[in-house]
Amino acid sequence: xxxxxxxxxxxxxxxxxFLLAGQVMAASFLGEGFEKFFxxxxxxGGFVENITGxxxxxxxxxxxxxxxxxxxxxxxxxxxxxxxxxxxxxxxxWRFVVEPRYSMETKIRRxxxxxxxxxxxxxxxxxxxxxxxxxxxxxxxxxxxxLQIRLGRQFISWxxxxxxxxxxxxxxxxxxxxxxxxxxxxxxxxTRIPQWGLRMWYTVRPVSNTIFExxxxxxxxxxxxxxxxxxxxxxxxxGKADGDARFGRWSAxxxxxxxxxxxxxxxxxxxxxxxxxxxxxxxxxAGDNWKIGARFTHNIGALNFGLGYIWGFxxxxxxxxxxxxGNPFPLGPNTGVRLRLLNDRTSxxxxxxxxxxGTYYGIPVKTALRGELAFYPSKPFNxxxxxxxxxxxxxxxxxxxxxxVERNNLRYSLGFDRTTFIPFLHPDDPWRAFxxxxxxxxxxxxxxxxxxxxxxxxxxxxxxxxxxxxxVNTGYLGDTIIPDFFILYEPLGNWVxxxxxxxxPPWNERIKVSLVAAIYNGTKFTGFTGxxxxxxTVFLKLRYQF
Amino acid sequence: MKSIVKDQVSIAxxxxxxALRFTVxxxxxxxxLLVSQPLKIQAAEGDLKPGDIIGPNNWxxxxxxxxxxxxxxxxQGYTFQIKxxxxxxxxxxxxxxxxxxxGGVKLASNGYLENYVLGLPFAKLDPNxxxxxxxxAWNFYWRWLGDNYKTGGATKTGQIIRYAIxxxxxxxxxxxxxYTIFPHTRYMLDPKPVLPGYEHIDWxxxxxxxxxxxxxxxxxxxxxxxxxxKADDLxxxxxAIRRIRxxxxxxxCQTLAPSEFNLDDINSFNGKVTNxxxxxxxxxxxxxxFTEEGLPFRRKKGxxxxxxxxWEVQDVYVLEITPKDPSYCxxxxxxxxxxxTWESTWTLVWDKKGDLWKEQFAxxxxxxxxxxxxxxxxxxxxxxxVQNGRSTVLTAVRAHNRDYPPSLWSLATMQRMMxxxxxx
Numbered sequence: 030x031x032x033x034x035x036x037x038x039x040x041x042x043x044x045x046x047f048l049l050a051g052q053v054m055a056a057s058f059l060g061e062g063f064e065k066f067f068x069x070x071x072x073x074g075g076f077v078e079n080i081t082g083x084x085x086x087x088x089x090x091x092x093x094x095x096x097x098x099x100x101x102x103x104x105x106x107x108x109x110x111x112x113x114x115x116x117x118x119x120x121x122x123w124r125f126v127v128e129p130r131y132s133m134e135t136k137i138r139r140x141x142x143x144x145x146x147x148x149x150x151x152x153x154x155x156x157x158x159x160x161x162x163x164x165x166x167x168x169x170x171x172x173x174x175x176l177q178i179r180l181g182r183q184f185i186s187w188x189x190x191x192x193x194x195x196x197x198x199x200x201x202x203x204x205x206x207x208x209x210x211x212x213x214x215x216x217x218x219x220t221r222i223p224q225w226g227l228r229m230w231y232t233v234r235p236v237s238n239t240i241f242e243x244x245x246x247x248x249x250x251x252x253x254x255x256x257x258x259x260x261x262x263x264x265x266x267x268g269k270a271d272g273d274a275r276f277g278r279w280s281a282x283x284x285x286x287x288x289x290x291x292x293x294x295x296x297x298x299x300x301x302x303x304x305x306x307x308x309x310x311x312x313x314x315a316g317d318n319w320k321i322g323a324r325f326t327h328n329i330g331a332l333n334f335g336l337g338y339i340w341g342f343x344x345x346x347x348x349x350x351x352x353x354x355g356n357p358f359p360l361g362p363n364t365g366v367r368l369r370l371l372n373d374r375t376s377x378x379x380x381x382x383x384x385x386x387g388t389y390y391g392i393p394v395k396t397a398l399r400g401e402l403a404f405y406p407s408k409p410f411n412x413x414x415x416x417x418x419x420x421x422x423x424x425x426x427x428x429x430x431x432x433x434v435e436r437n438n439l440r441y442s443l444g445f446d447r448t449t450f451i452p453f454l455h456p457d458d459p460w461r462a463f464x465x466x467x468x469x470x471x472x473x474x475x476x477x478x479x480x481x482x483x484x485x486x487x488x489x490x491x492x493x494x495x496x497x498x499x500x501v502n503t504g505y506l507g508d509t510i511i512p513d514f515f516i517l518y519e520p521l522g523n524w525v526x527x528x529x530x531x532x533x534p535p536w537n538e539r540i541k542v543s544l545v546a547a548i549y550n551g552t553k554f555t556g557f558t559g560x561x562x563x564x565x566t567v568f569l570k571l572r573y574q575f
Numbered sequence: 576m577k578s579i580v581k582d583q584v585s586i587a588x589x590x591x592x593x594a595l596r597f598t599v600x601x602x603x604x605x606x607x608l609l610v611s612q613p614l615k616i617q618a619a620e621g622d623l624k625p626g627d628i629i630g631p632n633n634w635x636x637x638x639x640x641x642x643x644x645x646x647x648x649x650x651q652g653y654t655f656q657i658k659x660x661x662x663x664x665x666x667x668x669x670x671x672x673x674x675x676x677x678g679g680v681k682l683a684s685n686g687y688l689e690n691y692v693l694g695l696p697f698a699k700l701d702p703n704x705x706x707x708x709x710x711x712a713w714n715f716y717w718r719w720l721g722d723n724y725k726t727g728g729a730t731k732t733g734q735i736i737r738y739a740i741x742x743x744x745x746x747x748x749x750x751x752x753x754y755t756i757f758p759h760t761r762y763m764l765d766p767k768p769v770l771p772g773y774e775h776i777d778w779x780x781x782x783x784x785x786x787x788x789x790x791x792x793x794x795x796x797x798x799x800x801x802x803x804x805k806a807d808d809l810x811x812x813x814x815a816i817r818r819i820r821x822x823x824x825x826x827x828c829q830t831l832a833p834s835e836f837n838l839d840d841i842n843s844f845n846g847k848v849t850n851x852x853x854x855x856x857x858x859x860x861x862x863x864x865f866t867e868e869g870l871p872f873r874r875k876k877g878x879x880x881x882x883x884x885x886w887e888v889q890d891v892y893v894l895e896i897t898p899k900d901p902s903y904c905x906x907x908x909x910x911x912x913x914x915x916t917w918e919s920t921w922t923l924v925w926d927k928k929g930d931l932w933k934e935q936f937a938x939x940x941x942x943x944x945x946x947x948x949x950x951x952x953x954x955x956x957x958x959x960x961v962q963n964g965r966s967t968v969l970t971a972v973r974a975h976n977r978d979y980p981p982s983l984w985s986l987a988t989m990q991r992m993m994x995x996x997x998x999x
Contacts, residue, residue: 069733072785072995072996074786074788074791074994074995075788076788076789108788108994108995110993110994110995110996110997112996112997115999118993118996118997120993120994120995120996167993169991169993174980174982175980175982177987177991179991184817186816186817186818188818189818189820190818191816191818197818212816216815216816217815217816217817218814218815218816218817221817230987230990230991232982232985232987234772235980235981235982235984235985235987236770236772236773236776236981238985238986238987240985240986240987242990326986331808333810333821333986383820383821384821385806385808385809385821385822385823385824386823387806387823387825388825393825395823395825395826396823397820397821397822397823398821399820399821446820446821446822446823447823448823448826448829449826450826450828450829457963458830458832458963460828460829460830460837460904461829461830461832462826462829462830504832504833507739507741507832507833507965508832508833509833533747534745535739535741535743535745535746535747535833536745536746536747537747538747538748538749538786538787539787539788541789572789574787574788574789575788
């Protein structure tokens, strides 16, 4: 972030904290007017939380996985709302995180395979967030009744999905600290990375929810976060040009990762690999990191829909593509090849809709239908030829010497939300509904090529990839016991189960205790959840809101 | 011996005849009284006057004037004082609209309202009218509520304060605020009487939770359409995922946990009028409070009863509501509707077995319109689930006829919701 902006903001933040803390003092020397303003126009809130994660996955012959702590994350997040005027409002929050790194984690991360030097241990304070930069800081302006403008560090979320994202790709997501496809561990809001930008809504016609929206994010964010959420490879390089990769908590274990270049390895056991990939992440310049977009939403009868467009750097880790740069070169007895992250300037044509289904021919459907769609024209993918020449597992595709092919990619989801009564499962209150949600996700590569692979695990990307999710939750005993169950299934045979049960005591609305599990299954070479098979973890969350 | 027996028999016969005479006389008197007092549910309110203290020793005075569960609490020791009854007057514009338009309003045989424009649909209720129940229900639906209002807007904190109370007295607090607009029944704010483009909408309501923090920012946006066959629309904004979700409003019975309300309990009765059957059960006097002073009233922690508030006598209509859908949660609901404000003072619900299930009472309080005129507003509402022992107390004083633009009720407002923030 631009230092010229950073320092004054920090100062402003601490000054605000001082003002908030010194209410009485301020009132005494600033007068009753300030006290009235403070009481009526300023709201203070937030939470403190501690999350402990215990790995319970099966052991692997190459390392000991469980049981061991994988997380003890303490978060303090104060938030302030200042309502200066009905047309001018400020929201500002900070997030402070402290999390130790455990020695077992360090030892495991030190083990690595070639190339030597990779798999370096995490810095001890890698997960800490203590710098005092505002987490969110937005100034809301309403120049007119129909025009709203939001400036500042913010989240912009499009889309209708839960658990997985299709259109919710404007803000990057930090995959270094959370379990993938497990919305009961961290919500999307807790894992998204806020970005500086401008967002604007113009309500053309309120009665039909005809709204025009525009956003522009210049991308003034730390380098590490710009290229964001690399998953599952989780190359969390710190921007130094030393070529070392550092694997975050949710990386697949180093020993089980198969970088694309490894596919070029000599299959004869005992022989040195033929090709050593040197992977270097060169972060795009700030000027390359812009994202802008616009959309139009409208109601036709009960149908609500939107059409939009996003242009800019695609921050999604699973879409990260590495390009072969230059020619192979001798590297000791082997061959080296340079792979550089492709700065994916992408277009996304976006659409969404939602519609409530009622009763048809006497059948009470009573379900909310929703869907979203993202079309990526000429999206780059990594491609190799399988098998490779002279017995190699894989090799460069002769048609695509830089390892990249561009294809149109269509991603969409359809969701069904229903509340239903299951009295025999709810003797406490038969009219306390179960909220259920079913989603289907698909990604279709038009003009698919067989050699298209995910870079990080060299897993095949099929022409059509499908994932199904189901979620159900309810509340017992006056919503003091709140179970929530989420499951994701890929027809390839991978699945994630993410159950949670929370306790909210009836004597204090500020406290919440949750027990959550994230259990993964599958093969690491297919889909993306299979990659985390050894990442089964149980979490205990203790939260106090204020 | 024979004469003694004969005397005893004679005494017995005379006693029996004497008793029988009084019995017959009593029966005849009762019959005369019954016939001469059509549809009036008598209550023992005649003895009540301001200053009276009601408690376990004289609960009989208020029998039939309060709900059964409340009466039980009085018998168990709850005491309160009677005060002067407050008489509100509906706003002049509402009265004028009633005079102008109510004559043309008709009720179709299927219960649908025809030719309704503004004001009270049926200014005169004939107890002998077979559709008296439906007409009373429509009068309740179209009672004066302002052109718009912010519920919570006139409380000390500017929000609705809600406490969910467990059977053992544990309490959890939640704060929220609602903004409601009636776009085609506007009496005072321009444009009158209808916002162009909104002729098909009866009301829209935006509801925003303010506390506790994890719920703060959760918002719902509901729309009730004029077409009786069109289901309500509902959008829900969830801050944890920053998404607006479409909800279905057809599950009217779902508990709005941790409160004891469901969707149709809001404002005592929030269902679509045409989905129910109605029966006019008569008129009576009840105890309520139209000038609540403590907002919220003082009470013992863990209990829902007011400690300092006084109660007053008001005249009500009694309306019985039964669902057309046999699977609906409430087989029977009764409202005691005030004759002047057409607001519900008491609401009683019975389950399928005929046992009392929920009891609700609602206080009112005077508030001022922006031009200074006095009107009424809901104040504190209490709902008690008699069967599970849980209760909910919420204080929800309204500020009417605010300067809100129609764009407040749109999805753009939800998209910019911030936790703990205000939308106005």
